[in-house]
Each structure stands twice: as structure tokens, then as C-alpha cells.
Amino acid sequence: MSTLDPDALECLAAIVEEGGFERAAQRLNITQSAVSQRLRSLEAQAGTVLVVRSRPLKPTAAGHLLIKHTKQLRLLRADLERDMQELAPSAMGGARDEERVSIAINADSIATWAMGALQAVVAQGLPLEIITDDQDFTQEWLREGQVMGCVTTLKQALRGCKVVPLGAMRYVAVAQADYARQHLPHGLTAHNFRNVPFVAFNRKDDMQREFVNQVFGLKRVALRQVFVPSSEGQVRAVRAGWGVSVLPELLVRGLIAQGELINLAPSQALPIQLYWHCWNLQSEVLDTLSAALTQAATTALLEPIV
Numbered sequence: 001m002s003t004l005d006p007d008a009l010e011c012l013a014a015i016v017e018e019g020g021f022e023r024a025a026q027r028l029n030i031t032q033s034a035v036s037q038r039l040r041s042l043e044a045q046a047g048t049v050l051v052v053r054s055r056p057l058k059p060t061a062a063g064h065l066l067i068k069h070t071k072q073l074r075l076l077r078a079d080l081e082r083d084m085q086e087l088a089p090s091a092m093g094g095a096r097d098e099e100r101v102s103i104a105i106n107a108d109s110i111a112t113w114a115m116g117a118l119q120a121v122v123a124q125g126l127p128l129e130i131i132t133d134d135q136d137f138t139q140e141w142l143r144e145g146q147v148m149g150c151v152t153t154l155k156q157a158l159r160g161c162k163v164v165p166l167g168a169m170r171y172v173a174v175a176q177a178d179y180a181r182q183h184l185p186h187g188l189t190a191h192n193f194r195n196v197p198f199v200a201f202n203r204k205d206d207m208q209r210e211f212v213n214q215v216f217g218l219k220r221v222a223l224r225q226v227f228v229p230s231s232e233g234q235v236r237a238v239r240a241g242w243g244v245s246v247l248p249e250l251l252v253r254g255l256i257a258q259g260e261l262i263n264l265a266p267s268q269a270l271p272i273q274l275y276w277h278c279w280n281l282q283s284e285v286l287d288t289l290s291a292a293l294t295q296a297a298t299t300a301l302l303e304p305i306v
Helices: 006-018 021-028 032-046 061-087 107-112 114-123 138-143 177-183 207-216 231-239 249-258 284-300
Strands: 101-106 128-133 149-152 161-176 198-200 225-227 245-248 261-263 270-279
Touching: 006 021, 006 032, 006 061, 021 032, 032 061, 061 101, 061 284, 101 107, 101 138, 101 284, 107 114, 107 128, 107 161, 107 231, 107 245, 107 249, 114 128, 114 284, 128 138, 138 149, 138 270, 149 284, 161 177, 161 207, 161 231, 161 249, 161 284, 177 261, 198 207, 198 231, 198 245, 207 245, 207 270, 231 245, 231 249, 245 249, 249 261, 270 284
Parallel strands: 101 128, 101 149, 198 225
Antiparallel strands: 149 270, 161 245, 161 261, 161 270
16 A cells, blocks of 8 residues: 555544544644545545444544554654654644544543643643543553553453553442431441442443442342443532442542541452553653553552452
């Protein structure tokens, strides 16, 4: 295959990332007709369809490969930008919006330790994009080439990627104090967990079931659940008396100490091992991101589970 037009590659990525031709045109500051023309040219060069014109719009398998290649080019440009800034601070302008470095991190890590880890990286001017998903599904973003790295519970490295154990996040079952005294005066047990609703992140989230399964040694647990797609939102829902939730101890430790929330099973906790996966490439930007996340995890999380 002859050399691919980088503008056309960025156009393909913009169409998929923005979810359509119109928004891609706005991001790239070109007409919608120019977006369509660049895509047709790239599809002709690739010899295959790259985007399925559906709702929502989706890339084909070939489209996924080219988007991954585009993101790798972005990473190379980010490395060049970083090196040039050191050699000649006035030689390079700021990074363009389409050159964002994307990573996927689970919501609980974003709500607790990960944002602080990335503070210095963002302060250096890296155009970072954080995509959030359930920790069991963030690796799919990496598998599809949508991100350059991810925080996930999955241990097995993907082809062309490397993996680093971060540590274990400890989860506890909590409820608002008055709610706990009224509905669970003896705490959460294998006999009463069905009497209360559980506040979960979304339908992908199996943390509540996993806690009950492992702590009480039960199988095929059916729970009444309320869904709040935000870690901080789950805490707010619990504080408002919506029910019980299994949340990171890092996130609720202060509220437990203040007596506002009650740890319903103080002798029980669920440790969830996290891993950092990223492309196995020589990149100062990627190395800096990896170092920032692993160092912060060492301080915030429990020792990695062997």
C-alpha cells in the first residue's frame, strides 16, 4: 500500500471520534463535502469500506486498523513536539485538537487516584483525552485501537502491548447511617442483602454482585439495583438513602470516619486488582504517562495481588 495521506487518516479518525461527518468537519475546520471527499479517497486507496454509515456510525475492521495507525502517528508527533520544545522552546506551536493522546480509565480510578497522577503530565501541555468505562471493559478500547493505554482488571496483555500491575483497589459495602440503622441494623449479611436495593454504576457493573458472591460464598445472586453512571454520583445516591453500594474505600473513607456512612461488613472487603496496559512502543510520552500512573498507584492502592 502506498503512503497514506495523514490528513485523510485524521479525517477518518475525526468521523469516528466525533460520531459523524458534520462534527468532523467542524473539528477539522473544513466543509462536510471535503470530509466526504477525503474519506472516499482513503477508501479508494485502502481498497475497502472504512466506515459503516449506520446510526451510530461505526468503523469497519479495516477502519479500526487505520484509526489505530493514526493514533500511533499522533503519539510520534507528541514525542516530536516534546523533544522540540526542549531543544527550541519557540520552534513548535501548541498541539492541535486532533492530536489528542487518548487513554481509557475506569470511573472509580478517575474518582480517586488517577487524576492526581496525570496532573503533571497535563501541566506539561499534553493534549490528553480520558475515556471512562467499566474496569472490565476499558481494554476493549485498547483492543480496537481507540486509545493508547488503559487501566483495567484484565491481566492478559494484548498483542503488541505491555502490561504493568498497578495494585489492588479495596471495595467496601456502605449505606447512609440512618438508612443502615433502619434497614440493616445488624449490617449486611447473607440473609438480608435481598431486602435492600444496591446502587450500581450501570448495567455492565457487576461489582455489587461480585461482593455478595465472594464475601458470602453465594452463586447466581439476583439483586435489586439502581443505576447511577458516576462514582461520585453513587456516593451521593447512598448519602441520600437510595440504598447500599459497594464502593472504593478510598472514595468513602472520610465519610465513614465522620459517621455519615456505615461500613455494613467491616470485616469484609473485596480487593480488585488493576493493571495498566499500553502499546509496546518506544515513546517518551507513553513512558511518562505509564510512570505517572504506576507511581501514583503505588501510593494509593494495595500491593499487587500475586
